[in-house]
Amino acid sequence: MSVDVLPPNTGHNINSYPVTVNDTRPRHIDSRARRKLADPNNRINMVHFDPNYIIYDSTTDTTYLRGRLLGKGGFARCYELLDLNSNKIYAGKIIAKTRIAKPHQRQKIVREVELHRDLKHKHVVEFHSYFEDDENVYIVLENCPRKSLVHMLKQRKVLTEPEVRCHLKQLVEAVKYVHNQNIIHRDLKLGNMLLNDHMELKIADFGLATRIGYEGEKKMTVCGTPNYIAPEVLQKRGHSFEADVWALGCVTYALLLGRPPFETSTLKETYVRITSNNYSIPQTVSQGAKSFIQKCLRHDPDQRPTVEELLSDDFFTSGFMPKSLPSTCCTNAPKFPVYARLPRPKSYAVSDSKQDQVDRITSSMRKIEIQPKQDHLKPDKVVDVVRMTSPAAFPAIKSPIRELERSDSPPYSRGTSESPPYSRGTSPKPRCASTLLDVLNTCLEHMPKDTSFNPMPLNDPTVVWVTKWVDYSNKYGFGFQLSNDVMGVLFNDTSRIVMSPDGRAVQYYDITGKLSTFTIECVPEELEKKTTLLLYFARYMDEHLIQGGNVELSKDSDDMWYAHTYLKKWFRTNKAIVLYLSDGTLQVNFFDDHTKIIMSYVKNDYYVTYIDQDRNANTYCMVHLIQDGCKHDIIERMVFAKSMLKNLVDIEGADI
């Protein structure tokens, strides 16, 4: 493509021509735009689109409305463009022809279009179309509204290593694709790494890219100044794909440390440093990241790894790599799941025998199977009931107490640890299982029967319930996660471990009920095994299970954390799993249809929460149920829960 031979000047950049003046566009365009702007059903927020800025591409008869400015480059201004035909928003690079008057400037645009338009990869900005008019050239691209890594770094100063791994993996995959198309990008810099709404990274700007014509071809010149210029480019020794690998090293360095590796106050000095390979990596950078950067920044291009080799570099496996990143990362460092701190085999400073143990735990954790009885459920919902199969016993833990077999007969007592000593016997009566049983009896006796509707659910329930659980009691114990993100394990030897929502503070009650508190960074030696198990349970639940329901709940404050609520008892029947929390909450999860019923006492009132098959949660005040009744599916489950609660009281005593 050459800008000179683009179709005749048919588009109108209303940037320079107000829509009412000099308008030679077909009349229907304006009315189409007006209709769109006035359409109350349009899901796009039209406030951002100015009806006075209409851009028309006559080659495809497409009308665009210009929206917000996304960014400015050396040549282009990039705006949101709303395609009035498809109602899709694109990013439109608008390049004023006055800015590309010189041949090399024009050449940049031509090359950009020529090379970019055929590329199709998840992590390369998608090329949509191009056209021109008297004033401008337009390049219409996939929109990346979350800006570039430059913007992110401006807010954040530096990124965490897991984030860098996540971005870099996508980046290296994209560069591998580009190299496989025989294209060198030659300007891989943070400003050309854009993020879409889902925080997926996309490489942009192929203005300096070039195609390698034959194997071993070396390019001699680069027009313009690439940001992270490789020494062979600078010295005009001839360059190829390795120049991009060099840039990847610079990008990694900049993301981790907030500045490029060869930065100085003058360009001349920077070039001296690049050619003499003069840079240093501070101690704060991990060994994995350091070695990755060093490999990319090898002075001799032949000594640098290929992008293919980079993909299998230890850096990507030497630490936690999130699968995706939340958009909050644009401004704040993310909190990673607790298992991000899991010891890695290489760095885990334990004796061989402990190392063996960790490895054994890992391998047995992999043998997790989904219960066959869940098979009829949709796959994305086959999640919160799992069973782990592994025969060998964990040496430090006494033989497991057998779980209640599949029947609806009363459960026999399971070994679970006592309440914390200071709260023993002092729990307020309303939180006792026997009181809840009385309340439930009264409710079921008095509430109207056969009601065909439910009362109004409450808006802001603060019910804490079990969102994920893993029964590994044939070996270690029972893992749980609560809706306030507290995680814990009831071990088979009756000890209990509970971890704060941010994964920092841990409480451990031994089999006599003695409490130890510690942080995850400073685990007492004798509790290393159980803490490691807790982290493995946490990882398993995080990676394999989704929340049992969609209720939004307030979280415990991070300050002065103490686990007031934890799982105290559990048992299962052939119909359901019954979970009893330390705050007196009773939860029953039904195996057949995945529904859940939760009865709790919060701020002087009793509540019933019902989570339906679609995981929608609704909480009702028990008083409203007594007055107004509710649908049969809830009543039926309350009746079942009552029988389970009675069993629990019979076995454990009225004060539980």
Ligand SMILES: Nc1ncnc2c1ncn2[C@@H]1O[C@H](COP(=O)(O)OP(=O)(O)OP(=O)(O)O)[C@@H](O)[C@H]1O
């Ligand atoms: N697809 C896109 N989605 C969202 N924003 C974009 C997109 N493409 C570019 N931008 C924004 O527009 C700015 C200018 O784009 P770009 O860097 O491609 O222009 P340029 O003039 O060719 O750049 P350079 O000066 O690097 O040669 C970018 O820095 C970026 O912030």
